[in-house]
Amino acid sequence: MSELTAGEQGSATQPHARRTLAITGLNHALHDGYTDLIYVLLPIWQSEFALSYSLLALMRALYAGAMAGLQIPVGWLAGRIDGKTVLMLGTALAAFGYVIAGLSGGVVGLGLALAVSGAGSSTQHPIASAAVARAFGTAARGPLGIYNFSGDLGKAALPALTSLLLIIMPWRHALLVLALVGLCVAIAIGALMPPVGRARTEEASSSRRSAGGRGGFWLLFSIGVLDTAVRMGLLTFLPFLLHAKGASLPTTGFALALVFVGGAAGKFVCGWLGARAGVLRTVLLTEGGTAIGILAVLALPLGPAMVLLPLLGVMLNGTSSVLYGTVPELAPAHRTEHAFALFYTGTIGSGALSPILYGLVGDAFGAGAATVATAITALAIFPIAIVLAPSLAAEPKQAGST
Structure with missing residues (x-):
């Protein structure tokens, strides 16, 4: 890797870049934790709603499917709206999905809740990683590594937190507490994260023709x-x-x-x-x-x-x-x-x-x-x-x- 110029090094140490990394890292931890705490809840839902293994897998698939299927549309949306706004609204939507799950009275409501939360989580990978890359420029390799690692911290922390909450309260109340955590992160994005701007798509017709x-x-x-x-x-x-x-x-x-x-x-x-x-x-x-x-x-x-x-x-x-x-x-x-x-x-x-x-x-x-x-x-x-x-x-x- 070539050495950074002084200007590039300066841009990589600007406070807004560090703040972008901190907020997107926190957001990544939340969303990855939301994704994986489902595994802790599967046995509870099996007992509560009398679900077969295939229906349990379908519940998990509704979340992951919504998250996967909407990533490319989210990128398109970020080209028209500031990515910070999309990320904030997506995080709030993911939290709201767990509110619905905590209030659900049957398998249909639970499936809808997981699809809503998964749709909200579809915003974080394409927008947050692009925000970090744009904030740090050519010095983004290290910060992107920190961003990726923060997701694993969330995978470890939120399932463990959920297990502790389940000791002291019913699972529905635990989900409402976790939803409140997500809402706080969404507020932090809106209040503390620098603007991301619209996604910039570099189009070159010649490269498209040779993109084999x-x-x-x-x-x-x-x-x-x-x-x-x-x-x-x-x-x-x-x-x-x-x-x-x-x-x-x-x-x-x-x-x-x-x-x-x-x-x-x-x-x-x-x-x-x-x-x-x-x-x-x-x-x-x-x-x-x-x-x-x-x-x-x-x-x-x-x-x-x-x-x-x-x-x-x-x-x-x-x-x-x-x-x-x-x-x-x-x-x-x-x-x-x-x-x-x-x-x-x-x-x-x-x-x-x-x-x-x-x-x-x-x-x-x-x-x-x-x-x-x-x-x-x-x-x-x-x-x-x-x-x-x-x-x-x-x-x-x-x-x-x-």
Whole structure:
């Protein structure tokens, strides 16, 4: 990476840039926490509404599907309205969805609530990451890493907070408290975050005509879809597996927090490993480790399984950091932003749909069989990664350029 000019360094240290990073990081933690606290609530909703595994997966899919499907439209909207306004309203909408969930009297109301909250969360990835990039300019690589890591902090904190709240109050009241937290974050965005401005789309007809790129992008995309399917499928069934081993509700929430903390560490460790050992070796290591870890958690009693969960989280989440870092290398020429939009939509869409498929397996053969299916999916990535390897080796020096 070339050295920054004095002007670029100065712009990267301006107070408004640091404030943008702080607010978007807080917002990212909230939204990722909103997304993953659902796993703590699944057993409660199963008991409350008498839901099958497939219907539970559908509830999760409504949230993730709304979040995935609206990211590209949100980018279009940000081209016409200040991104700060869109981000603030989206955060408020996500919080309002949990208000509806807390007041819902049946499965239809619950499904509507999750779809509303997911729609609100669709704003944070495209707008917040663009806001950080615009605020820091060419010095944005480090701040974007902090922004991404903040999401993992939310994944660890909010499920754990939810488990604690469930000890002292009914789940409906707990959701209202969490909704209030989201409303406070939305107010902070409106009051403290500098204006983002409208999204700027750089159009070059010549680059559009030559935007074929290298075919490896779609192989990478396929790996991302399957990797997300493994992660979301396992997280859907993990509470039930732990419950079958004798875990209480607070213990289950703590176990999920262990997975998410391990996942946060995995982003750092595997990103470093990918830069030194290569994408292929790292993907094979993490996916193989994921498959082994899943089967081990399935077979072990509760105590040893809990000890293994942080390491499983490292493997489970580590692949994603390698894949996201490789998108610019394989993106079509001058279409890196579009490639990221496709990649995010595909992976989040996979997170919405794949638990339904695993849920059908769970209904037919049990939670254990569905969990084994996630391990098989992780192993299915091996041949795709091997086919992808020549595309990665073709221009290795471009991996860090965008």
